[in-house]
Amino acid sequence: MPELPEVETVKNGLKQLIGTTIDNIIIRFPRLRYPLDQQLLSKSIDQKIISISRRAKYLIFHLEHGYLIFHLGMSGRITLISGIAPKVLKHDHVDLICNDYVLRFNDPRRFGCLIYTEDLNTCKLLSNLGPEPLEPEFTAKYLYDKIKSRSTPIKQLIMDNAIVVGVGNIYACESLFLSGISPIRKGNNLTLKECNSLVKNIQQVLLDAINSGGSSLRDYKNANGELGYFQQCHNVYGRAKELCKICQTIIVDIRLGQRNSFYCPNCQS
DNA sequence: CGAATCTCCTGGAGGC
DNA sequence: TGCCTCCAGGAGATTC
Numbered sequence: 001m002p003e004l005p006e007v008e009t010v011k012n013g014l015k016q017l018i019g020t021t022i023d024n025i026i027i028r029f030p031r032l033r034y035p036l037d038q039q040l041l042s043k044s045i046d047q048k049i050i051s052i053s054r055r056a057k058y059l060i061f062h063l064e065h066g067y068l069i070f071h072l073g074m075s076g077r078i079t080l081i082s083g084i085a086p087k088v089l090k091h092d093h094v095d096l097i098c099n100d101y102v103l104r105f106n107d108p109r110r111f112g113c114l115i116y117t118e119d120l121n122t123c124k125l126l127s128n129l130g131p132e133p134l135e136p137e138f139t140a141k142y143l144y145d146k147i148k149s150r151s152t153p154i155k156q157l158i159m160d161n162a163i164v165v166g167v168g169n170i171y172a173c174e175s176l177f178l179s180g181i182s183p184i185r186k187g188n189n190l191t192l193k194e195c196n197s198l199v200k201n202i203q204q205v206l207l208d209a210i211n212s213g214g215s216s217l218r219d220y221k222n223a224n225g226e227l228g229y230f231q232q233c234h235n236v237y238g239r240a241k242e243l244c245k246i247c248q249t250i251i252v253d254i255r256l257g258q259r260n261s262f263y264c265p266n267c268q269s
Numbered sequence: 270c271g272a273a274t275c276t277c278c279t280g281g282a283g284g285c
Numbered sequence: 286t287g288c289c290t291c292c293a294g295g296a297g298a299t300t301c
Contacts, residue, residue, distance in 0.1 A: 033277070033297085057295080074294050075279080091279090109278045111295060124297090152272065161296070169294070258274075259294080 002072040004057055004133070004166035005210040010078055011054045017080070020098040021048045022063070029093045033073060033113035036094065041116045044068050049098065056129050056165035066118040068096075069125060073111025079104045130164045133202055138164055140196035147187030147195075154190060155183035156257045158202065167202060171209070173237045173262050175201040182268040183261045184254070236262040 002010070022044050030036035047063035054060065059078075061068040070078070081102040085095065089106065094114060096103040105114065117123045130146075131137040143164070147157050155176060158167050167175070176183050178201040181194055190198075235245055240253035240262055249266035 031277095033295090071295085073278090073296095107278095108280065109294085111278070150271080156272095159295090260292095 002057065002074070002076065003168050003171070003209060005206065007054055007057045007059060007072065008210075010072070011052055011059055014052050014059075014078070014080060014103070016082075017049050017061075017098050017101060017103065018051060019049065020101060021046065022096060022098055024095075024097040026095040026097070027093070028088070028095075029091075032093060032107065032110050033071065034115060036114055037116070041068075041114065043118075044116050055126055056132070056161060058125065060120070066116055067120055067123075069113075069115050069117065069123065070105070071113045071125075073107055073109060073113070075109040076105065076107040076112035079106065128162050130160075130162050133164050133166050133206055138199060138203075140192055140199050143199055144190070144192045144195040147190060150187035152187055153184045153256050154181060154187055154198075155259075155261055157187045158198070159257075159259075164202070166206070169259050169261075170234065170237045171202065171205050174234055175205045177236045177263060177268060178204070180268055182265075183256060183263050236264060238262065 050062045059070040085102040091108045092106045094105040146163050159172050179197040239251045244264040247266045253262045
């Protein structure tokens with residue numbers, strides 16, 4: 001799925017749209033995460049794109065009088081086409097026509113979304129988000145205070161967007177391994193020191209993902225044919241029944257909050 | 270408020 | 286080769 005670093009990359013690839021005007025929005029298939037509201041989305045027509053930003057995994061188009069907000073879900077892809085658009089393919093749900101460009105949104109699994117709002121502050125999608133993991137506000141003290149009264153397993157807490165955004169399942173598993181912390185430990189059981197390690201390792205894992213080319217899609221390869229982050233050698237993610245690279249203990253996987261969670265029972269406690 | 274569970278959806282993988 | 290079943294995965298909604 002597109003992870004936070006990849007959304008950042010997508011954002012940077014859309015800079016050419018800044019300054020263009022939305023001439024039309026074509027909705028072919030409205031049933032995404034939230035039903036696409038043709039009438040509401042049409043309010044973006046004739047508005048100029050002032051800037052494009054990212055918050056968590058949301059892409060935000062700042063228009064003259066409102067905002068278009070995209071989320072790529074887990075299979076969403078945005079293609080920017082210059083000139084005549086190619087044939088429409090399966091799952092090409094939306095086209096945004098911006099002067100000479102066509103922004104095409106394709107999403108096979110339809111977990112993505114596109115909404116229009118005139119007020120970011122009252123937008124429910126953005127109102128309850130925690131800090132960005134790579135920004136200075138995400139500190140050991142912050143995390144410690146957030147989780148010190150919670151009995152939920154730590155893995156679920158670091159994947160909770162109200163606590164910190166952008167930590168997907170892979171990052172959560174890997175950062176806990178690097179910190180030597182078991183995913184099932186309760187939040188209120190972690191020390192400040194452990195929070196410090198966890199914050200550092202979450203940031204390190206994210207930076208590694210950025211440096212390795214962003215995408216974590218299973219079948220992703222970059223232009224050089226190199227594998228994306230998903231297929232890089234993880235320490236624990238996807239390695240159930242294999243041996244820990246550090247201590248040769250068998251990696252186990254358990255179910256936490258409907259998510260597969262991998263860890264080394266010896267290195268992580 | 271917190272915690273646990275449910276839900277959306279399809280392509281790909283594995284079994285037979 | 287073809288069908289069937291299972292599953293991942295973000296995050297809001299729902300229920301207690």
